[in-house]
Amino acid sequence: MPEPRAMNLRFPDPEQRAAIAAAAKQEGVSMQEYILSAAYARATAVEQRFLDGIKESMARSSEAFAAEPSSVDATVDRRAAGQQARGHTA
Template sequence: MSESSKAMSLRFPSPEHHEAIAAAAKQAGVSMQEYVLSAAYERATAVQRRFLSAFERSMAHSGDAFAAEPSPLDPTPEQRAAERAAREEVEPSGRGRAA
């Protein structure tokens, strides 16, 4: 496979845009392809960080909302005691658990 067939085809909306990117790539000391790919990667990871940040805020908000109001699905103290007793039957307290 020749080098030219591996090259990325870069198209720009205007000659001015092409010149600006060529100048920025030259100043950075990289090829235009590398400059464009790096910029695309940085933009994608910035979008990912914003998404994850918003997701974390949403999870915290949802968790706070669920914690604020008891649900009919929440176990009663009696159900929790029964679960604890059943767990102790299966996992006797005298025996260590495997790591």
């Protein structure tokens, strides 16, 4: 198993590097840890927005199905009436 390597922390913009270094120092962590923590926070925020959207969509779908009579799971009486209407005996 290969040894873990350090992140390449080269930044084309020296001001950006200085800002990140200052923020990491203020937090009391290495630049690598600061960057990884920020990336994790961003990823989990995106994931949470996605999950919230799914929950909202499921709620809307549930409300829509509750508002309409179901044609998928007809009661025994409705199925029998449907069969009789089509000329089948129940």
